[in-house]
Amino acid sequence: xxxxxxxxxxxxxxxxxxxxxxxxxxxxxxxxxxxxxxxxxxxxxxxxxxxxxxxxxxxxxxxxxxxxxxxxxxxxxxxxxxxxxxxxxxxxxxxxxxxxxxxxxxxxxxxxxxxxxxxxxxxxxxxxxxxxxxxxxxxxxxxxxxxxxxxxxxxxxxxxxxxxxxxxxxxxxxxxxxxxxx
Amino acid sequence: xxxxxxxxxxxxxxxxxxxxxxxxxxxxxxxxxxxxxxxxxxxxxxxxxxxxxxxxxxxxxxxxxxxxxxxxxxxxxxxxxxxxxxxxxxxxxxxxx
Numbered sequence: 001x002x003x004x005x006x007x008x009x010x011x012x013x014x015x016x017x018x019x020x021x022x023x024x025x026x027x028x029x030x031x032x033x034x035x036x037x038x039x040x041x042x043x044x045x046x047x048x049x050x051x052x053x054x055x056x057x058x059x060x061x062x063x064x065x066x067x068x069x070x071x072x073x074x075x076x077x078x079x080x081x082x083x084x085x086x087x088x089x090x091x092x093x094x095x096x097x098x099x100x101x102x103x104x105x106x107x108x109x110x111x112x113x114x115x116x117x118x119x120x121x122x123x124x125x126x127x128x129x130x131x132x133x134x135x136x137x138x139x140x141x142x143x144x145x146x147x148x149x150x151x152x153x154x155x156x157x158x159x160x161x162x163x164x165x166x167x168x169x170x171x172x173x174x175x176x177x178x179x180x181x182x
Numbered sequence: 183x184x185x186x187x188x189x190x191x192x193x194x195x196x197x198x199x200x201x202x203x204x205x206x207x208x209x210x211x212x213x214x215x216x217x218x219x220x221x222x223x224x225x226x227x228x229x230x231x232x233x234x235x236x237x238x239x240x241x242x243x244x245x246x247x248x249x250x251x252x253x254x255x256x257x258x259x260x261x262x263x264x265x266x267x268x269x270x271x272x273x274x275x276x277x278x279x
Contacts, residue, residue: 020211027210028203035202036189043187049202056210125190133186140188 003029008072016063023063027056030073034080036145037155040137041084051087055079073154081157127177131170138163139170 003025011029014022034055038048058079066075128136137156141147142163149167153160251261259267 020207023211024203024207027207028200031203031206032194032199036192039189039192040186043185045191048192049206053206053209056206057213060210060214125188128188136188137186145189145194 009066009068012059012063012066012072013068015060016066023060026059030076033141033147033151033155034077036141036147037077038080038084040140041081042087047087048084051080051083054083058083073151074157077155078157124174127174128170130177131173132166134158135166135170135173138166139174142167143171 006022006025008026008029011022011026015026031052034052035048038051039045042048042051055076059076066072128139131139134156138152141152141155142149147155149160149163153163156163251257
C-alpha cells in the first residue's frame with residue numbers, strides 16, 4: 001500500500017472500478033488523521049477504529065457515485081464526524097437507559113487518567129486539560145501529532161483561521177499555566 | 183459536539199498505521215454490500231419489487247387461461263383462436279351448428 005502520490009480523486013475512481021490496491025492506498029493515506037479525529041470525538045480507541053472502518057466502508061460503497069469535482073477530504077471527514085456523532089448519541093441513550101433501570105453505568109476513567117508519558121509531556125497535558133475542547137483538540141493535532149493547520153481545519157470542518165486562533169490561545173494559556181506550575 | 187478527548191492512547195508509529203490500514207481496507211471491502219441493503223427506503227423498494235414479482239408469478243398464465251375457457255363453441259372460439267372469429271361465422275355457425 002505504498003502511497004505513490006496519486007490524487008484522491010484518481011484513487012477513488014480506480015476504487016470504483018474495483019481496484020483494491022487503490023482503495024488500500026486511500027485508506028493508508030487517511031487512516032491516521034481519521035482515527036485521531038474519531039478518538040478526539042469519542043474518547044475511546046476501539047470506538048474510534050470502528051467508526052473509521054465504517055467510514056471507509058461508506059467510501060468504498062459510494063466511490064462510484066462520488067463527484068470527482070469535489071474535494072475528497074472534507075467529504076470523508078464529514079462522514080467520520082457524522083458516524084462519531086451517531087455513536088455518541090447511541091452511547092448516551094444507552095447510558096440513560098442503564099441509569100433509568102438502576103444499572104450502574106460503568107464509570108469510564110477520563111482518557112488522560114492513565115497517561116504514562118514523560119514528566120514534561122505530563123505537565124503539558126495537565127495544563128491542556130484547562131483549555132477549551134477545541135483549543136485542546138487543535139493544539140494536540142498540530143503540536144503533538146504534527147498535522148498541518150490546513151489538515152486539522154478540514155478534519156474538524158472549521159476554517160484554517162479558526163484553527164490558528166485556537167492554537168494561538170492554547171499556546172498562550174499553556175505558557176501561563178506551565179509558568180504557574182513552575 | 184462540545185466534548186473533545188485527548189488522543190494520548192493512540193499509538194503513532196508507521197507500523198501501527200500500516201497494519202490498521204490493511205485490516206480496515208479488507209474489512210471495509212468485505213462488509214460493503216449493495217447500497218440498497220443499508221437503507222430503509224432501499225428495503226421498502228426491494229420489498230415492493232419482490233411483492234410485484236410474486237404477484238406477477240401468481241397471475242393466470244396461458245395454460246390456466248385455457249383451462250378456465252368456457253366449453254361452448256363460442257367460448258372456445260374466443261379463447262383458443264389466434265384471431266377473433268368473424269361475427270358472421272360465429273352467428274352462422276351458432277345457428278347452423
